[in-house]
Amino acid sequence: MKRRSFIQVSSLAGAGVAIPGIQAAQSRKATRKAPRSRLNVAILGSGLRGQSHIGLLLDRDDCDVIAIADPDQVMVDRTLQMFRKRGISAPRVYQDGDEDYLNLLDKEDLDLVIIASPWRWHTEMSIAALEKNCYVGVEVCGAFSIDECWELVRAQERSNTHLFFLENVCYRRDVMAILNMVRQGLFGELLHLEGGYQHDLRGVKFNDGPGGGSGVKFGDDAFSEAKWRTIHSVHRNGDLYPTHGIGPVAMYADINRKNRFTHLTSMASKARGLHNYIVDHPMGGENHPNADIEFKLGDLVTTMIRCNNGETVVLHHDTNLPRPYSLGFRVQGTKGLWMDVNKSLHIEGMSPPHRWEEAKPYLEKYDHPLWKRHANKAEGAGHGGMDWFLVNSLVEHAMRNERPPMDVYDAATWLAITPLSEASIAGGSMPVTFPDFTRGRWTTAANTFATSDAY
Amino acid sequence: MKRRSFIQVSSLAGAGVAIPGIQAAQSRKATRKAPRSRLNVAILGSGLRGQSHIGLLLDRDDCDVIAIADPDQVMVDRTLQMFRKRGISAPRVYQDGDEDYLNLLDKEDLDLVIIASPWRWHTEMSIAALEKNCYVGVEVCGAFSIDECWELVRAQERSNTHLFFLENVCYRRDVMAILNMVRQGLFGELLHLEGGYQHDLRGVKFNDGPGGGSGVKFGDDAFSEAKWRTIHSVHRNGDLYPTHGIGPVAMYADINRKNRFTHLTSMASKARGLHNYIVDHPMGGENHPNADIEFKLGDLVTTMIRCNNGETVVLHHDTNLPRPYSLGFRVQGTKGLWMDVNKSLHIEGMSPPHRWEEAKPYLEKYDHPLWKRHANKAEGAGHGGMDWFLVNSLVEHAMRNERPPMDVYDAATWLAITPLSEASIAGGSMPVTFPDFTRGRWTTAANTFATSDAY
Numbered sequence A, B: 001m002k003r004r005s006f007i008q009v010s011s012l013a014g015a016g017v018a019i020p021g022i023q024a025a026q027s028r029k030a031t032r033k034a035p036r037s038r039l040n041v042a043i044l045g046s047g048l049r050g051q052s053h054i055g056l057l058l059d060r061d062d063c064d065v066i067a068i069a070d071p072d073q074v075m076v077d078r079t080l081q082m083f084r085k086r087g088i089s090a091p092r093v094y095q096d097g098d099e100d101y102l103n104l105l106d107k108e109d110l111d112l113v114i115i116a117s118p119w120r121w122h123t124e125m126s127i128a129a130l131e132k133n134c135y136v137g138v139e140v141c142g143a144f145s146i147d148e149c150w151e152l153v154r155a156q157e158r159s160n161t162h163l164f165f166l167e168n169v170c171y172r173r174d175v176m177a178i179l180n181m182v183r184q185g186l187f188g189e190l191l192h193l194e195g196g197y198q199h200d201l202r203g204v205k206f207n208d209g210p211g212g213g214s215g216v217k218f219g220d221d222a223f224s225e226a227k228w229r230t231i232h233s234v235h236r237n238g239d240l241y242p243t244h245g246i247g248p249v250a251m252y253a254d255i256n257r258k259n260r261f262t263h264l265t266s267m268a269s270k271a272r273g274l275h276n277y278i279v280d281h282p283m284g285g286e287n288h289p290n291a292d293i294e295f296k297l298g299d300l301v302t303t304m305i306r307c308n309n310g311e312t313v314v315l316h317h318d319t320n321l322p323r324p325y326s327l328g329f330r331v332q333g334t335k336g337l338w339m340d341v342n343k344s345l346h347i348e349g350m351s352p353p354h355r356w357e358e359a360k361p362y363l364e365k366y367d368h369p370l371w372k373r374h375a376n377k378a379e380g381a382g383h384g385g386m387d388w389f390l391v392n393s394l395v396e397h398a399m400r401n402e403r404p405p406m407d408v409y410d411a412a413t414w415l416a417i418t419p420l421s422e423a424s425i426a427g428g429s430m431p432v433t434f435p436d437f438t439r440g441r442w443t444t445a446a447n448t449f450a451t452s453d454a455y
Helices: A003-015 A022-029 A048-058 A073-086 A101-107 A119-131 A146-158 A173-183 A230-235 A243-252 A273-280 A360-365 A369-378 A383-399 A408-426 B003-015 B022-029 B048-058 B073-086 B101-107 B119-131 B146-158 B173-183 B230-235 B243-252 B273-280 B360-365 B369-378 B383-400 B408-426
Strands: A039-044 A063-069 A092-094 A112-115 A135-138 A163-165 A190-198 A261-268 A301-307 A312-318 A330-333 A336-339 A344-347 B039-044 B063-069 B092-094 B112-115 B135-138 B163-165 B190-198 B261-268 B301-307 B312-318 B330-333 B336-339 B344-347
Touching: A039 A048, A039 A101, A039 A119, A039 A383, A048 A063, A048 A073, A048 A383, A063 A073, A063 A101, A092 A101, A101 A119, A112 A119, A112 A383, A119 A135, A119 A146, A135 A383, A146 A408, A163 A383, A163 A408, A173 A243, A173 A330, A173 A360, A173 A369, A173 A383, A190 A243, A243 A312, A243 A408, A261 A408, A261 B261, A261 B301, A301 A408, A301 B261, A301 B301, A369 A383, B039 B048, B039 B101, B039 B119, B039 B383, B048 B063, B048 B073, B048 B383, B063 B073, B063 B101, B092 B101, B101 B119, B112 B119, B112 B383, B119 B135, B119 B146, B135 B383, B146 B408, B163 B383, B163 B408, B173 B243, B173 B330, B173 B360, B173 B369, B173 B383, B190 B243, B243 B312, B243 B408, B261 B408, B301 B408, B369 B383
Parallel strands: A039 A063, A039 A112, A063 A092, A112 A135, A135 A163, A190 A312, B039 B063, B039 B112, B063 B092, B112 B135, B135 B163, B190 B312
Antiparallel strands: A190 A330, A261 A301, A301 A312, A330 A336, A336 A344, B190 B330, B261 B301, B301 B312, B330 B336, B336 B344
């Protein structure tokens, strides 16, 4: 009996319930060997982010992208062009409406499903893929409700596979060098962490076309994320995109590994940026219909989170204003601190007293073994190479059906920040407690993120 | 009838109550002319901060420092030495215990009283001096209670003089250049502000002697602020020193001038820094009696404040850890932002899109008229020259008995952050509302801070 099919059978027996759709997948999967040396991969959502993942997969010799699902003809055409350019046979395309991905999951013989669709679909698609016992890699966003986070956790627990949460910033070179320094104790005992998503997305929220031009439109007749992302800024007020900041912070602070987030409070400024952008834009103006929209998303949303081990976290969300891109990391412990905005650190006993030092020599000295080993392969990959590490880790873990370094509990915890921050703001910055999605497992779990130089 | 005595009489008549002690002072003051061209000044608390003010006063030809009150013989000797060195006749000294300042106020013929005593005395001394109708300049700290802030407000309102809150950072050259830029609209409509007090005070909290040496002692047999400041870190958990950060922020956001702080939430990290310092110090160690102290002050205390006009504020308090000095200012509006930690800014339409620019050329171009006019006089004064501007403004306002640019309502509002943050932390980061100390006057008041280049 193969390891994977054994686990499947015993897991289903243990669950004691019939999960619709699992039997069909199981009959195929049971014939397979694990670990596998080659993966059948499907992409749900082949927009710009999905295409980035596809590009990295097509560069590898251990993955076959056999199917994609996306209702957007423009994005499907772009994706198929990627295969043609490389002389690789085209994937089967499921584009008959938003839910054709269910047919994909039903018909295709898959090992790995990568979800890079609009936020609204992440959880539904993840659950459907987990129910087929496909290894799932799901892109980042923020949740809509705490219940949705629980659904995701339960779907993974019912399956005999895993969910890998695709937070690429955890693999950023400086972020990993700092992780290395944290683990070697250079900052001492951690006390305070900061991060966030501070990125002028006005051009993205009002993206007009493939040329990257920005108008003042969003929704169906806009391009890429402007089709579906901008509407969240109209109706919602909270930290809508917490994971690029919180992912690295959670790894530094061993969240869900003998530490956890206990509660948060959030505060939002007034909303001016998107309205002003529409009014001041040459294609907009006071009389443009979108000038009447009252955007609910505060231009600055700040969240403070407390950890069970006594650390504090500050998280920024700032996407409607002119500003340089900055994730605003700060890592501070009893022996010193690093800030990325000034590219500087201070370590007691190493740095001159009361003085900043340039971080660069430290980042080079403490370059993470994973980066040292693979930097040449990552060159040219998205977001400074970190996307290569992300996809490599996803594929390697999926090959072995291993628990990922960022698992469903991390996903649920980080995603939960969005509805918790919305609740806090709606309640006048009241403190809101985090659910323990691990149901106590955090008291014994260990941090496996980037603990080897293999993947 | 002189203007000043007229105001006094009519004000007392209006109040309709006899305030103890005021009659005696009035009989002397009523003989004076206002505006005055020369001031009799007393210093309550002639420690290191008081001596800094005395130095600036002795450099002027319009002030006579005629009396000091301080029970600490070492500090009195140092102060008298300053007079001797300059060949100026010594002030009368009131050093018979903590309350001898009351005798000073009773006996001396004063125009201006500067209070630079330990925090515990600021309010009592201010009220006593206001009751004598002396113009009061009081040093910064954080309050102990909201009631104390109200007492201060009521004492000023009962008097016919003013309280000038001595927040020197409002006069920092870059802070004032940014104020100039804010007022000229370069940042657009303000949305978010940050500041704080991030200063490794371990050497101050355990100051061992006049040589500046640091041991692990505090209290009676320590030196300067270690005598009285450190004990607050033992017992209190909150933002103990909010004003260096909030003063400039309040001026940028016109707080108490058609805007006000509505509520805050605070969060504290665990406390490790001071204990570690004692244990790791060559004069300390695990067996030192102070190693048993459980310091209550979280090493990082972070506070979020919301303003009535929709701006958000983040305030940091970080005084127990190895780190470079940084007040961590950030000023962000619809058109751009400045951060002092990276000495950079971004202004839409001026800076390259999505890029930081060095702040320096802007700080030079928008150098505040007050600095342009007086920079040469400020050279060499404390804290990069800002103390000269502070004392100059205090003296000039006192000469005219004018309402100061940082008045008793600012003092009460900024001081209140400490007890409000303590309450929020004690309540699990619950939101806490700010009292309106102005009782509605903020709805019509104007910001007079540094609106001319005179003083």
